[in-house]
Amino acid sequence: MSTGTPAEPRETQHEEPRTDAGTAASGAATATVDPRLLVRQEGFKGYLTDLGRRLRTGELGSVPVIVGLIVIALVFQLQDSAFLSANNLNDLFVQSAGTGLIAVGIVFVLILGEIDLSVGSVSGMSAAVFAVLSVNQGMNEVLALILAVLTGMAAGAVHGFFFARIGVPAFVVTLAGLLGWNGLMLQILGASGTINLDDDGVVAQLTNHYFADKAAAMGLATVCVLAFLGFSLLDARRRKAADVPSRPLSEIVLRTVVLAVPAYAAAFVFNSYKGLPLAVVIFVGFVVVGDFVLRRTGYGRKVFAVGGSSEAASRAGINVSLIRISVYSIAGTMAAIGGLFLASQINAANQSSGAGSLLMNCIAAAVIGGTSLFGGRGKTWSALLGALVIQSINSGMALLGTGSAVRDMITGAVLLAAVVIDSVSRRTQKTAGRA
Amino acid sequence: MSATPVLALRGVSKRFGAVQALTDVELEIHPGEVVALVGDNGAGKSTLVKTIAGVSPADEGTIEWEGRPVRVARPHDAQELGIATVYQDLALCDNLDVVGNLFLGGELFKRGVLDEVEMERRARELLSTLSIRIPSVRIPVASLSGGQRQTVAIARSLLGEPKVVVLDEPTAALGVEQTAQVLDLVERLRERGLGVILISHNMAEVREVSDRVAVLRLGRNNGTFTVADTTQEEIVSAITGATDNVVTRREARTTEVNQ
Numbered sequence: 202m203s204t205g206t207p208a209e210p211r212e213t214q215h216e217e218p219r220t221d222a223g224t225a226a227s228g229a230a231t232a233t234v235d236p237r238l239l240v241r242q243e244g245f246k247g248y249l250t251d252l253g254r255r256l257r258t259g260e261l262g263s264v265p266v267i268v269g270l271i272v273i274a275l276v277f278q279l280q281d282s283a284f285l286s287a288n289n290l291n292d293l294f295v296q297s298a299g300t301g302l303i304a305v306g307i308v309f310v311l312i313l314g315e316i317d318l319s320v321g322s323v324s325g326m327s328a329a330v331f332a333v334l335s336v337n338q339g340m341n342e343v344l345a346l347i348l349a350v351l352t353g354m355a356a357g358a359v360h361g362f363f364f365a366r367i368g369v370p371a372f373v374v375t376l377a378g379l380l381g382w383n384g385l386m387l388q389i390l391g392a393s394g395t396i397n398l399d400d401d402g403v404v405a406q407l408t409n410h411y412f413a414d415k416a417a418a419m420g421l422a423t424v425c426v427l428a429f430l431g432f433s434l435l436d437a438r439r440r441k442a443a444d445v446p447s448r449p450l451s452e453i454v455l456r457t458v459v460l461a462v463p464a465y466a467a468a469f470v471f472n473s474y475k476g477l478p479l480a481v482v483i484f485v486g487f488v489v490v491g492d493f494v495l496r497r498t499g500y501g502r503k504v505f506a507v508g509g510s511s512e513a514a515s516r517a518g519i520n521v522s523l524i525r526i527s528v529y530s531i532a533g534t535m536a537a538i539g540g541l542f543l544a545s546q547i548n549a550a551n552q553s554s555g556a557g558s559l560l561m562n563c564i565a566a567a568v569i570g571g572t573s574l575f576g577g578r579g580k581t582w583s584a585l586l587g588a589l590v591i592q593s594i595n596s597g598m599a600l601l602g603t604g605s606a607v608r609d610m611i612t613g614a615v616l617l618a619a620v621v622i623d624s625v626s627r628r629t630q631k632t633a634g635r636a
Numbered sequence: 637m638s639a640t641p642v643l644a645l646r647g648v649s650k651r652f653g654a655v656q657a658l659t660d661v662e663l664e665i666h667p668g669e670v671v672a673l674v675g676d677n678g679a680g681k682s683t684l685v686k687t688i689a690g691v692s693p694a695d696e697g698t699i700e701w702e703g704r705p706v707r708v709a710r711p712h713d714a715q716e717l718g719i720a721t722v723y724q725d726l727a728l729c730d731n732l733d734v735v736g737n738l739f740l741g742g743e744l745f746k747r748g749v750l751d752e753v754e755m756e757r758r759a760r761e762l763l764s765t766l767s768i769r770i771p772s773v774r775i776p777v778a779s780l781s782g783g784q785r786q787t788v789a790i791a792r793s794l795l796g797e798p799k800v801v802v803l804d805e806p807t808a809a810l811g812v813e814q815t816a817q818v819l820d821l822v823e824r825l826r827e828r829g830l831g832v833i834l835i836s837h838n839m840a841e842v843r844e845v846s847d848r849v850a851v852l853r854l855g856r857n858n859g860t861f862t863v864a865d866t867t868q869e870e871i872v873s874a875i876t877g878a879t880d881n882v883v884t885r886r887e888a889r890t891t892e893v894n895q
């Protein structure tokens with residue numbers, strides 16, 4: 202990272218640069234860049250040393266969860282060789298979509314520094330709305346699906362309104378939602394309590410449709426990798442042209458490879474089974490769009506600002522209430538979409554839709570994936586990684602024939618570990634001046 | 637100096653529960669003028685800043701902008717008019733980096749997407765014209781020192797081409813060099829024809845850069861002085877409350893001079 206300033210950059214290897222005061226005082230009076238700053242070396246070696254330093258200072262990012270996923274995979278594979286089979290991995294991915302989509306909404310709420318306890322109930326209610334409209338009322342399925350999603354969005358907006366405008370703590374509002382929407386779901390499901398969905402309907406297809414053509418999975422992986430590479434190169438070129446620090450080519454190549462390996466591995470796995478699952482395409486699509494919204498749009502910047510300091514955000518002219526209401530609407534929308542995926546898996550809406558451990562799993566997914574519970578930091582990718590962890594544990598336990606008792610204990614322990622990592626990394630980041 | 641003030645407060649009052657923080661405060665700022673607002677701790681200076689900035693609007697009184705009364709009910713209203721404020725408590729988002737904070741609420745876009753490159757370039761340019769030394773514009777402001785945070789907050793106020801800049805104790809946390817730079821900056825703003833409200837407890841600083849000094853005492857106006865023909869003692873006694881003498885003493889002195 203060349204900064205083009207007169208101050209001589211120190212090399213990164215030295216961890217304690219605050220030694221000789223002589224150099225700092227001499228002639229650096231007008232330098233913009235602090236001579237004590239650990240300036241990153243050019244090139245690949247600089248990237249590695251910088252990465253090492255970031256890990257040591259608690260900027261762990263996705264590293265713990267990826268390590269966790271690998272450990273989980275190895276442990277289960279040693280117990281039962283069916284774990285890493287194409288069939289099992291495919292099911293694992295497809296079944297993580299429902300939880301993961303709900304967790305994408307949770308990521309938005311966590312970045313605000315808040316919580317949403319209602320997403321389980323909202324997901325169940327939306328599934329019920331869809332079932333009643335399309336099966337009982339005979340409405341067009343696509344229309345019913347849109348109305349079901351809008352129901353979730355409206356429920357979220359109601360939570361947001363009571364939280365942002367009336368000032369009721371989000372915890373309480375969404376707790377009321379947890380009870381209330383579950384009651385509404387039972388009400389609209391009626392006496393039978395279970396509505397079976399059309400086997401060939403739109404919602405049934407969500408988790409059952411596969412693009413059997415082998416080119417689909419490979420093509421999608423290729424498009425993703427090339428798009429990533431292309432945007433990285435373009436960005437680096439613009440940065441060079443504007444004379445601001447840019448990523449060196451070697452780092453871009455490395456990052457592209459790090460993306461390409463899992464992308465092609467997943468494509469290979471899917472192609473060894475039934476092909477590219479529609480559920481995975483939609484899930485990853487939402488994750489990518491969510492990531493784009495959070496990191497590249499003015500709206501996302503406002504969400505982070507409100508999560509960092511609502512007072513500073515409002516003084517900067519941001520309509521804090523509107524941001525809060527919109528974020529809860531997003532959480533409700535994602536809960537509804539996730540609920541339809543969960544209904545698709547059992548091809549029905551019933552009284553236990555959205556109940557049980559779903560809520561905890563969704564919040565756990567976001568946190569395990571690396572989104573901070575303390576607000577202000579997070580990525581939608583953590584929903585994907587966290588959902589995969591939880592589904593891996595579910596799937597592995599099912600293979601081993603262990604009951605839900607052990608599974609819940611293990612999931613609880615993993616969640617605790619994730620929160621501990623979050624808290625500790627926050628503390629080390631504070632002391633390392635990165636928080 | 638133009639006759640119509642760019643910003644004028646007329647009879648502004650503000651109450652917090654049992655505390656009458658401001659009572660009938662009057663203040664005028666002309667283009668190209670630096671007005672120092674002084675007063676003891678708790679005099680109501682920051683409260684007045686927040687009414688001007690729309691953070692906590694006044695209960696009574698009007699704000700006039702370029703001669704006509706305006707409503708400043710939200711921070712957004714003040715920004716629209718062209719009032720930029722540096723708050724005493726800084727109001728930065730700790731989780732955002734320096735660039736993010738500088739452009740918060742005024743982000744640059746390219747094809748509907750945040751233009752990070754241009755924002756970073758301008759941030760570096762701005763910080764270097766202010767001779768602000770910061771490790772990197774891409775680190776979260778939480779990891780900056782108090783003075784660095786303050787310089788970021790000051791830099792932030794200059795981005796939107798304001799007409800009036802309100803600085804609430806901008807030099808409180810700054811070192812000697814940075815303080816001199818902020819005072820230089822205030823003078824440059826005046827040369828560019830901006831109105832500046834400067835709050836400070838440092839009398840030397842106040843006398844050095846400001847044209848007029850407005851004194852607040854216990855939430856009320858306690859005199860406005862032209863710096864050129866006022867002694868430090870007069871200002872200090874207005875701040876501390878020996879008001880009844882100030883006027884008489886001043887009159888005595890001016891008549892003395894005239895004789």
Ligand SMILES: Nc1ncnc2c1ncn2[C@@H]1O[C@H](COP(=O)(O)OP(=O)(O)OP(=O)(O)O)[C@@H](O)[C@H]1O
Binds near residue numbers: 653677680
């Ligand atoms: N949000 C609030 N709620 C209640 N009282 C407040 C609030 N803000 C300010 N006050 C009161 O208003 C009065 C004026 O406070 P203010 O912060 O304006 O003083 P100041 O002149 O800026 O003092 P300093 O020089 O210490 O910054 C104080 O008595 C304070 O207690």
Ligand SMILES: [Mg+2]
Binds near residue numbers: 681682683724804
């Ligand atoms: Mg104050």
